[in-house]
Amino acid sequence: MPQTAETTDDASGIESPGRQEHQEVGGVLASDNGNPSRSPDVTPDPVTAFKDLTAKYGLRVVEWDTSVLEPELREGYVAHYLEEKGDRIFAVPVGQDPRTRLSALRVLLARQEVTPV
Template identity: 75%
Template sequence: MPQTAATTDDVSRMESQGAQEHQAVGGVLTPDNGNPNRSPDIKSDPVTDFEALTVKYGLRVMEWDISILEPELREGYVAHYLELKGERVFVVPIGQDPRTRLSALRVHLAYQEVTPI
């Protein structure tokens, strides 16, 4: 199983796939429920969704202070998933936007074919 960090492009690509959930109104795309990444049927918030996925997949979430990275690396760092001594770890920057964090988690789970516990 590859162990790679999600890049901004990966998350943007995943978020753009959510753009298909928009409704056309007068030729202009408008997001449903105030969030372009969410269908109108889902009313929960990204923090709740993130926590539910971490429990479902048995992930330990670690927040990392990315200020030690070079600026170009800091700007592109979104998240990293790894399995360490049988433990599933998801590393995210401290203070990351909840929607970005949730999108990154979904990208990693899908790309690395992580199965629920």
């Protein structure tokens, strides 16, 4: 079982998202960073925004050490969302860039139509 900052039984079954999700996260990052009408002064801190979203949606964040994966899988792993027995889990790589983490969270919440708690 992979080592995590917080180990769960669920972490062993986590699969990397498909290429399409990885491209969508990249698109969200590009649109966030390349928006000329967005002032850096009003852009929320990604760490604070991430904490706010995880609290709003009642998510438990599990950081997963992806070094156990093959290199091509490790490079493509961005995040995974799952629900088990009422527990909402968002699994991300250890040390992931906060902006990537926030973008992945936004994409997965929208794609899986997760509602706030």
